Amino acid sequence: MKKQRGQIVVDKILDTAEKLFYTQGYSNTGINQVIEEADIAKASLYKHFESKTDLMVAYLQRFHLGWYQRLEEAVEKVTDPQKKLLAIFDHNINRQQIREFGGCPFVKANDEAGTTDPKILAEIQLAKQRLKNFIAKLVAQSGHKKILTDKELTETIFLMVEGGVVAASVFKEADDLQAAKKIIQKLL
Template structure:
């Protein structure tokens, strides 16, 4: 029972940190605000997270696991191997709409903390490389036209999605992700 209560507290802290870090940014979010909005004691936060950076890393890890699980499920709902590649773009488009074009949490965290903390940078790199590896698997299984080599198509799709998410954040629309999808359809 004690372990369950501990997990509930951790989830409250991480839920609050996720919302605040994404909406306000890491640097603009103070530990006291997280404590107050999570409605927990200061000791509870420090029992589970020794520092604000530890909290950021834990948030990034949990966020990535949840996000990636949804990506896999979304893509694997598509039976056609070529269309799985297009589904990667559709997933990113959908997530940007859900997040009201707030951009990529990893890029945001990298800009604020990745340059100064190697643990944060490593976590962000791990998340991005996992997505790229997932795309590479899909490319290899897609039976695409071979206009591009597998590694070239993988890199193109990865960069198109990353750039499309940045554009969605800046212009508050998903037109560039749709454009990337149209181009990809011609290549697969």
């Protein structure tokens, strides 16, 4: 299916915003830089995004959809219900390697803009809650050892994934995500 001209421009803007917001940060990225690097007219940007906040929210929404789709696809490839939970760690290891251990885009956005902008914070919270809900669904289907309740195991996996991603970005390696995966494996 052929993209409409407007969607091509939006994608160009969002591709540029994603690269800049992720690599140099929300605060360090100006609208004029996005316009220049996307090679678009200022009017084109403002036709689709009324403000920098709206651009950030759209970037987070698009990123969230792509990230979640990749996560679901990675987990669906696994048939064993317990290994589906471990696949979440494998997915995050892979994503961190692809992003050269740059960390979580949502955490980065929260650090800069989520603390002051409720629209941005709401998008970040939505993404993180969706991950927690996804983990909860998999935990309920896993038949785990019941060392922890389903809720406790869900929280533990969520926190181990989130902490492992942060550690990967700090140490520029996946060792802590691998260690978290091994710990969770013992609880399954």
